[in-house]
Amino acid sequence: MKYGIIGRNGRMGNEIYNLFSEKGHDLVFSYDKEGENFLETPEVLIDFSLPTAFEKVIEYVEKFRCPLIIGTTGLSNEQITKLKELSQTLPIIQSYNFSLGIQVLLRLVKLADKLLDDVDIEITETHHRFKKDKPSGTAKMIKEVLNKEVNISSLRLGNVPGDHTVYFGNLGEIITISHRALSRRTFAAGVLKSAEFALKAVAGFYTFQDIFELTKEE
Template sequence: MKKVLLSGCHGQMGHVLQRLIADKPTFEIVAGIDRTAKKNDDFPVYTTIDDVKEEVDVVIDFSHYSSVPTLINGCVAKEWPLVVATTGLTTETKAMLSVASHVIPVFYSANMSLGINVLIKALQAAAPALESDFNIEIIEKHHNQKKDAPSGTALLLADSINQTLTTPKEYLFGRAGNDLENDFNQMGIHAVRGGSIPGEHTVIFAGADEILEFKHTALSRDIFANGAMKAAEFLINQKAGLYSMQDLLA
């Protein structure tokens, strides 16, 4: 049985992971990290990784982006494999993940959904063929409690498309005004926030007289937890390095 340290254990995704891991005989949560501890926790909860005393095989992180740098340093010091599923990471934190990967196995994805990452493969196959004649727009929808916009997934999709284009497009976040050029070299990225939408992403390729749409809808948060668990299973057997969902799906 693999021993898991769950970072962000009291958050929404932390609770989802606790529920799913309870039904997975190959995993056991031995400790958690969160800003606050609760008396009814089923495992020890610490406010910092430095205080964790348990033996750990892998760390799964669904916390707040501001907490990730400390977690990275702690995992390097303890030589624990780290799965980072937290979104909104700064450029500096992403650089820390790259540095840490020289010492420990690190798995990072802006979206842990297997479906989203299969979608990326499809977009990268389609985009080069459509680049010369189609505008590309991305619309993302999330619940009204989501703090960051655009979503990390929308940026992940945009970056993945741009990687395949002869001339990468400039990102336009939203669109407003009375005299817009709607430059062909721009990729519009638009955010919708409302209700309890878990997550919906649509990529539109719009050409003359034809439109092609790729869409992914998350019906629950379980898909992200399941992806993180698959990432943890994969990472435990890897040597030091930086891994992503594309490595898992290869």
């Protein structure tokens, strides 16, 4: 696979590069604050940068006419709308978390909410000190699954890749559903799975939850 990364020198960009290199894939394009490095047109473009680079991302997607995998957090509603417009002609995979474990957590949270009555629900999330957005995109995903107003508590500490916990409590017991990322490699593995999917996918707007469910059916 020939791929490109926007945000190559960031934490996730490095993790993606290391894993993709191990698997024999070729980085043929990169763009960062240091500038552009172009060798060939990529078959798939990966973006883990910042919302401020979004216009540049769109510019490259339209130039290369290739699928986009975007894990940048803190995107605005207008930016998501633009991605959906692009997805009419190209595969676009957008998600705030590319962990397989988080997909399982989302299913468990949805099931617990369905089975439990008269419970208080709280979400907590912890990430490294450099993370810009608060609460995390993953915490927002969990809240969307619950489809109700739920408080989210956010911590920014050290170099934590990502911890998320959902609490269900009544007067007699508390149930917790948690996920802890031990390294960013788990997210890079999800990006690789998404890239392999994107190369064969028809145009459309996908999330990593869609990838998880569709590949499970194969």
